[in-house]
Amino acid sequence: MLETSARLLRLLSLLQTPREWTGTELAERLSVSTRTVRNDVERLRTLGYPVHGTRGAVGGYRLGAGAALPPLLLDDEEAVAVAVGLRTAAAGGVAGIEETSLRALAKLEQVLPHRLRRRVGALHTHTVGVPHDRPGPTVDAETLSVLSAACRDRERVRFDYVRHDGTADRREVEPYRLVIWGRRWYLVAFDPARDDWRTFRVDRISPRTPAGPRFAPRELPEDVVDRVRHGVSSAAWRHRARIRVHAPAEAVAERINPAVGTVEPVDAETCLLHTGADRLETIAVWAGLLDLDFTVEDPPELADLLRTLAARYLRATDGPPPLAAS
Numbered sequence: 001m002l003e004t005s006a007r008l009l010r011l012l013s014l015l016q017t018p019r020e021w022t023g024t025e026l027a028e029r030l031s032v033s034t035r036t037v038r039n040d041v042e043r044l045r046t047l048g049y050p051v052h053g054t055r056g057a058v059g060g061y062r063l064g065a066g067a068a069l070p071p072l073l074l075d076d077e078e079a080v081a082v083a084v085g086l087r088t089a090a091a092g093g094v095a096g097i098e099e100t101s102l103r104a105l106a107k108l109e110q111v112l113p114h115r116l117r118r119r120v121g122a123l124h125t126h127t128v129g130v131p132h133d134r135p136g137p138t139v140d141a142e143t144l145s146v147l148s149a150a151c152r153d154r155e156r157v158r159f160d161y162v163r164h165d166g167t168a169d170r171r172e173v174e175p176y177r178l179v180i181w182g183r184r185w186y187l188v189a190f191d192p193a194r195d196d197w198r199t200f201r202v203d204r205i206s207p208r209t210p211a212g213p214r215f216a217p218r219e220l221p222e223d224v225v226d227r228v229r230h231g232v233s234s235a236a237w238r239h240r241a242r243i244r245v246h247a248p249a250e251a252v253a254e255r256i257n258p259a260v261g262t263v264e265p266v267d268a269e270t271c272l273l274h275t276g277a278d279r280l281e282t283i284a285v286w287a288g289l290l291d292l293d294f295t296v297e298d299p300p301e302l303a304d305l306l307r308t309l310a311a312r313y314l315r316a317t318d319g320p321p322p323l324a325a326s
Contacts, residue, residue, distance in 0.1 A: 139202050
């Protein structure tokens, strides 16, 4: 049987999991009687921990939120995960939390057991960050707080926005979700002025106060992440293409990532692939990877490039293919 202090810590650790425990379950975990569990719960309450209890056959104990942050008990994997997350946050990405993350990390590492401190230290020492040619933009922590609160409270947000081409705009939208994709944050919102869903880069948003009126929630599209992926990709395309694929739309959709393009059915055996990329060569590769017959409808430059590539591939075979025997 555990000593009282050790048992209290073990009980606190169990109660910090997001579930409700019956007295019998706690007694079995701690190898004590249910009466001892009740006494230990009262000791925790005396120490300031808000342990809530409900009576009845389905009743039990759970730890609620208190006025002050109580000491947290983390297992080994949880402690390492928190330390790695704090170190990543301290490296930037969200402005305004770097110093706070470093302070929290210093406190955590000070109390980590030696074995865990070595694991976290090894990960930091032997991890090399590869610099990006185009580093991800920094997002303001206050902006994230304002947008997430508006999503929660169903309040319209007004903000100044910098478009992809650098021009300024002002929007008022109904916010629904914040999505992290790659190294950027995006806001998925419904724009009443355009009567459609829109995706906005959070680093280009400057919220205006006060917040707008509350709105009645709409049904959120199921493909929120795919919507962001496609919107992000198409906004950055330098070249766009329309390709007629001689196969059913369902077969083509199964072979492409939503970020590559959209598929428009034409008939049972044909569809249009609307796609794009920074380089025409990239589009040519994607089209070839479909492993399906296709015809380029636009732009003409892509068709010219495919003819050049076809001639190059043919030369790579050391001449034309042999004639089939008659």
